[in-house]
Amino acid sequence: MLERILALSPAGMAVLDRDLRFVWVNEALERLGGVPRDQRLGKHLRDVLPLLDLRLDAEGIESRTREVLDTGQPLVDHLMRGGTKAHPHRPHAYSLSVFRLHDAANRVLGVSFMVLDVTDRWRARERLALLNEVGAQTGSTLDVMHTAQTLADTSVPRLADFVAVDLLDSVIRGDTPRPGARRDPPRMRRAGQQSIHAGCPESVAETGQPVSFHPRSPETQCMHDGRSRLEAMPGASISSWFATDPARAAKIHEFGYCSLILVPILALGDVLGVVRFIRWQLRDPFEQDDLLLAEEVVARAAVSIDNARRYTRQHSTALALQRSLLPRSLTGGSTLDVAWRYLPAHASDGAGGDWCDVIPLSGARVAMVVGDVVGHGIDAAATMGRLRTTVRTLADIDLPPEELLAHLDDQVLRLIDEEQTADPSLTPAALGATCLYVVYDPATRKCTMSRAGHPPAAVITPDGSVTFPDLPAGPPLGLGALPFESAEFEVPDDSVLALYTDGLIATRDQDIGLGLDRLRTALASPEVRLDELCGTVLDAVLTGRPDDDVALLLARTHALNEDQVATWELASDPSVVAEARSLTADRLTAWGLDSLLFTFELIVSELVTNAVRYGNGRIRLRLIRQDTLICEVSDASSSSPRMRHARTTDEGGRGLFLVAQLARRWGTRYTADGKIVWAEEHLPANGTQDRAN
Incomplete structure (x- = not known):
């Protein structure tokens, strides 16, 4: 019985x-x-x-x-x-077990081995590993192009x-997929490709370049009906696809076949593109299991x-909102030469809430402001826009x-x-902000600064020395705890005045102290153009x-010359009105x-009369x-002048009008x-x- 078993x-x-x-x-x-x-x-x-039909490692087995x-x-x-001699490019898997044989006296007689064909189990395991790797690798990024390239690399x-991933142009931009009408070829772009040969010599388009399909091509039909296709084509008919390398085309023609799988990229019922899988050199043609x-x-x-597409859409929307809320250009007139830079963070939430602005004030003065809203994304960008508008409104009424x-x-707080x-x-703490507000007066050459939990400004004098003025810190905005103070x-x-946000000096690999030291060294060249200094x-x-x-x-100051300012002290007497007119003339x-x-x-007459x-x-x-x-x-009065519309019978009240x-x-500042x-x-x-005159 044992022998028959x-x-x-x-x-x-x-x-x-x-032996x-x-x-x-x-x-x-x-x-x-x-x-x-x-x-x-x-x-x-x-x-x-x-002698076996199997292509195994004979030396390793022995x-x-x-x-x-x-x-x-x-x-x-x-x-x-x-593989086997009949199918050398179709891998098989075998399980080998070997154990030593002994007789009743425990003498070694030889060995016995047992071999099982576990190809199906091995293929199932390999396919499951491939699926897991595709899911893990493609899900590790939110970049559409990188995700498509990862799909090609893994396959x-x-x-x-050879694998080519072609996506609709609208998908790469993050927009809603629009394949177009059946009579019109869709506008597509090569998003990723990979080949067994370095440099993808089989490709007819570079990654990122537009690709076009005939309206009746299998790719177009695959995208319109949403069904995959498995085709085995003669090598002669497909070698023209890879005409960039005549040697490769000749090998395809010599090999005698090209097996092709076309799979539409579908997400929630939307067609995003098509993937082309090709075998022509190393393995047997695709089978139905390969299609599945x-x-x-x-x-x-x-x-x-699709997740990357949606993120791209959200990220683009946040950046577009932020760009629309940031100033298109900044100018300080003849008082300041201005240059500025804004760099968005490398963060998954997209745009942030940093901003800067230059605001002309009365009396030839100019205000500079830089702020930072906590967090990233559309909410932070919208909050930044509201705060920037508030600062401009408050600056217009000349508040200290x-x-x-x-x-x-x-x-x-509201x-x-x-x-x-x-x-x-x-x-x-998750909704707060920081801010630094600076006012420069070219007539007195004085700067007034106040900050709310923000890093201090840097002042670079013409001789190249860099200092960080000692300003009262002030609490971040949104706490409502302590009053704010200013320094003049x-x-x-x-x-040169340098205003910046903490993203410049505090990063994961450096603390604020090291960042300030690097900033001090980089700013110690005030003679260069401000645009160049920003880049430096x-x-x-x-x-x-x-x-x-x-x-x-960055803002370079230009003070007013003595012949650009005239100041007179006048007595509070009606007779000085005529004197003021004469001095003005x-x-x-x-x-x-x-x-x-x-x-x-x-x-001048009306303003002096009111005073x-x-x-x-x-x-x-x-x-x-x-x-x-x-x-x-x-x-010396703190009463606010008020313009009123005098009646025809009134003798006064028309000065401010x-x-x-x-x-x-015109306006008033205190x-x-x-x-x-x-x-x-x-x-x-x-x-x-x-100004030089």
Whole structure:
């Protein structure tokens, strides 16, 4: 019974003596190897293995069998892979187990081995491994092109000799897939490709280049009906596809066939593109099982491609929103030369909330602001836009820096209340912001700075020294805990002010101290052009793609010359109105602005009259000639002037109305010891002079 069990076992079995010569073979092993029993018995293992129909590692098998004979340690379930002589390119898998034989006296008689054909199990395991790898690799990125290329890389050579992934152009842009009408070929682009040969010589299009299909081509039909196709084509008919390399085309023609699988890329019912799998050199033609595997591979990759497409759409939307909210251009007029850079973070959430701005103020002054909203994405970009608009609105009413930040803090608190009402799980720390606000006055060469939890500005003097002024830190916006303070200091003419966000100096691989040292070194070249200095700073401070958004603003100061400013102290007496008109007329004549005499004398007269009637203390009159002609009248009163429309019977009340009609713009700003009422007028075309004069 034991002999019949071994002889009729479906597993191939044999017994070898101590010289590894065959002494017994069952029928299953005879069928498995294709060598009759009489050609095996009495022969050594090394002589029989080359006769087998199987292409296996003969030396390796004999070596392992000899090791079992010598040591007595059995070899269990050793996997062997190889083709057959009839199908050399179709791999098979076999499980080999070898154990040593002993007689009753424990003398070594030889070895016995058992061979099982486990090709189906091995192929199933390989296919499952391929599917898992495709899912893991394609899901590791949110870039459409990279995901498509990963699909091609994973499929070669395990499934095909050449793979091309072609996506709709709208998919690569992140838009909704639109294959087009059946009569029109879809607009597509090569998103990824791979070949068993380096450089993809079989490709007819480079990655990223447009590809076109005939309206009646299999690719177009595959995309329209959403069904896969398995085709075996003569090598002569497909060699023209790969005409870029005549040698490859000749080999295809010589090989005699080309097997092709076309699989549409489908996600939630939308067609994203098509994948082409080709075998023509290394393996047998595709079979139905290969088609099922290709469909499953593409289905798993399609999920990742669609996720990447949706992310691209969201990322593009966030960046477009951020670009629309950021300033298109920044200018400081003749007061400041400005250059700026913005670098988005390398983050999965897309755009962030960093911004910078330059705002012209009254009296030839200019405000510079840089801010950073916590978080990334559309919400952060929208919050950034709201805060930037708020800062511009508050700057227009000439608030001091510390008061402006206090009002901005109130606005952030209101935004936090709105967000927490909608989502109570949010914390103020997740919705806050930081800000640095700077005002430069070219007439006095003084800078006033105030910050809310933001890194300090850098000041680079003409001699190249770099300092970070000691400013009161101030709490971040959105806490509403401590008041804000400002600091004022004088800045030499032709100095450079550098405002930046923390993404420039604090990264994963460097702390803030190291970032500030690098920034100090990079800024110590104020004589170069500001655009070049921006690039130098980013290259020197950043060690790679930033983890957080980076906003950098550089401004070179230009103070007013003495002949551009005229200041007079006047007594608070009605008689000084005529004196003010006379002083104004003399100064405008000296500046060559005779055409503005009548208008500006009237403006000065009305402003000085209001200061005499409603103000306190001495009056100061200041004229500034810059890009515009500016008149400033200051007094010690903090009462705000109010324009009213006088009735026809009223004898007064028309002063500010006349000023508003004659001046380009006018307003009031408050100081520590009173207020300043100002008005601006355009200079005539021939009245502007070069700043150097």
